[in-house]
Amino acid sequence: MFTKNARVALLGTAILILAGTAGAQEAPISIAVIDLDRLVAQSLAGRQLQGKLEQFQIQVQTEGKALADKARATQKLIADGANSLSEERLVELQAQYEDEGTKVRRFTETKQREGTKLRDDGLKQIEEKLQPVLDKVQSEGNYDIILNRALGIVVMASDRVDITDKVIEAFDEAEVGAGEAQAPSGG
Numbered sequence: 001m002f003t004k005n006a007r008v009a010l011l012g013t014a015i016l017i018l019a020g021t022a023g024a025q026e027a028p029i030s031i032a033v034i035d036l037d038r039l040v041a042q043s044l045a046g047r048q049l050q051g052k053l054e055q056f057q058i059q060v061q062t063e064g065k066a067l068a069d070k071a072r073a074t075q076k077l078i079a080d081g082a083n084s085l086s087e088e089r090l091v092e093l094q095a096q097y098e099d100e101g102t103k104v105r106r107f108t109e110t111k112q113r114e115g116t117k118l119r120d121d122g123l124k125q126i127e128e129k130l131q132p133v134l135d136k137v138q139s140e141g142n143y144d145i146i147l148n149r150a151l152g153i154v155v156m157a158s159d160r161v162d163i164t165d166k167v168i169e170a171f172d173e174a175e176v177g178a179g180e181a182q183a184p185s186g187g
Contacts, residue, residue: 029144030142030143032161033147033148033164034162039130039164040123043175044175045126045172045175052118052122053115057115063111067100068104132174133170137166
């Protein structure tokens with residue numbers, strides 16, 4: 001969800017904080033871990049995004065299949081009529097088949113871009129909505145650092161420091177609350 005640069009910056013910040021307080025006689029640094037991928041997969045907002053992406057995929061498959069079926073039908077006409085159709089008609093059908101193949105490729109490319117944008121925009125919205133929730137959880141838990149439990153970032157973390165479930169619960173509560181605030185009152 002977060003870029004590699006953001007992960008490196010977060011890890012660098014954690015190291016600086018740890019180094020700056022190493023000699024101090026203060027309270028121990030409180031570190032928590034969150035699995036952002038699991039949060040996105042299991043939170044209400046993440047499941048809604050997944051639903052949108054699945055609906056989009058079904059729509060694309062349906063439309064893509066129709067285009068591909070049309071191209072296959074033209075290809076079949078060419079194959080079936082290879083010996084019985086005039087050369088002129090075969091050339092027309094071949095040009096039509098090539099046009100239909102181009103339409104299928106363009107459709108696929110366009111829908112891949114649209115799907116990527118839909119996913120990226122959805123993740124960006126989740127990230128924007130999640131930030132105040134993380135701020136609240138960080139403040140309430142008095143955490144000095146919250147790390148993402150992504151492979152390569154956190155080598156080892158006990159379940160005791162993993163606050164993913166707590167953040168999912170708080171995020172879902174915020175989403176439900178925001179939905180109620182936006183819902184029109186009925187009478």
